Amino acid sequence: MHLRDVTPDDLDAYIRMRCDPVMMADLGGPLPRAGMADKVRRDAEQAAADRAWIKMIVPDPAHPGTVAGTVTLWLHDTPHGPMSEIGWMVLPEFQGRGLAKRAVRALLARAREEDRWGIVHAFPATDNAPSNGVCRSLGFQFVAETDVEFAGRTLRTHHWTVDPRQPSRP
Secondary structure, three states: OEEEEOOHHHHHHHHHHHOOOOOOHHHOOOOOHHHHHHHHHHHHHHHHOOOOEEEEEEOOOOOOOOOOEEEEEEEEEEOOEEEEEEEEEEOHHHOOOOHHHHHHHHHHHHHHHHOOOOOEEEOOEOOOHHHHHHHHHOOOEEEEEEEEEEOOEEEEEEEEEEOOOOOOOO
16 A cells, blocks of 8 residues: 555546545535535645645555545644544445555554654544544544534544554554
């Protein structure tokens, strides 16, 4: 597996992930296709400027054009101050192979190596057993069940935290 920065050429992958009812079931349903070109452009700019780590998951480095999903680590403001958050998506045909876990582990390892981002938060939907399993298996600590806003929608999630500076689990 290889992680690379998102580029504007990743529009098709963004559409497959964010505009698909199955992929977006835990995130309140599909997003409009019309905004995806702008979204991927903005994300590519953020990644290129190193303001966020927005990575495409490439399952086989020998086939760099094949993308399995994304893993993203970014900082955003909350009513309680800045928060580092990690999130991931894996396309259906690549699910069940451990790619999300490996991608999250890799980004957390980089955060540890660069001593960047501080405590990292994750908010998988309460019903998303695979993503909650990634958190559990990588040593995230469960904080609480909570509501979060995503794309103008309120989602019921599990709030997890991890300190990348602490040793991770396999």
